[in-house]
Every structure is written in C-alpha cells, then in structure tokens.
Amino acid sequence: MNITKALADSNRVRILLALRDGELCVCQIVEFCALAPSTVSKHLSILQQAGLLESRKTERWVYYRLPGKESPLVARRAIAWVVESLQDNPRIVEDIQRLKRILKAEPAQLCKRQGQK
Numbered sequence: 001m002n003i004t005k006a007l008a009d010s011n012r013v014r015i016l017l018a019l020r021d022g023e024l025c026v027c028q029i030v031e032f033c034a035l036a037p038s039t040v041s042k043h044l045s046i047l048q049q050a051g052l053l054e055s056r057k058t059e060r061w062v063y064y065r066l067p068g069k070e071s072p073l074v075a076r077r078a079i080a081w082v083v084e085s086l087q088d089n090p091r092i093v094e095d096i097q098r099l100k101r102i103l104k105a106e107p108a109q110l111c112k113r114q115g116q117k
Helices: 002-007 010-021 026-033 037-049 073-086 090-103 107-114
Strands: 054-058 061-065
Touching: 002 010, 002 037, 002 073, 010 026, 010 037, 010 061, 010 073, 010 090, 026 037, 026 061, 026 090, 026 107, 037 054, 037 061
Parallel strands: none
Antiparallel strands: 054 061
C-alpha cells in the first residue's frame, strides 16, 4: 500500500524519474520540483517509507537515490514500471532537460539561493 500511495502523486513520480540516472542533493530536488523545501521533504519521506528511495548524509548534504539490488523486488519492479511507462511522456522529456540545467549549478549555490544552510 505504501508504494501505491507514493506513486499516486505526480511530483513523487517525477522525483523518482529524476533519480534514474543517479543521486541528487535535496537542494537539486527542490529546484527541480519548484516546490517549498518542506513539501519536497514530505514527498521524499513518503517515497523513502515505501522503499522507493534511499538516502545518505554527507556533512550537511543529504542525497537521495533509487534503491539498489538489495532492495525488495516489489520496489524495484514498481520503479521499472514507472520508468518504462513514462519514458516518452512529454512532461518527463521536459523534466530531463530541466534537470540537465539544474545539474550544471553547484548544489551549494542552489541551497544558498533557496535560503537553506
């Protein structure tokens, strides 16, 4: 049930798809979603509780990534289904270009601009 709840929101699905090529810092995800940090944090929490995300903290930075091969099969299958189903979606294609622009900026600068520490 946690997986279906997590996938019921388009912003959470977009976050999952943004992470398919590697991990992102929270500030990059905030910039990508164009949502308040607290809203993004809630989305990330729901995805993580569903087993669809993993995180790591390095100093003051928190990075999120898709789960590895040791994660439950149901989570990996759900992610694979989302990726396969939406890879040609126009919004997702736009998101890919948006993410490329965001990745050119330093995370520290993004955090500073967003008013985070």
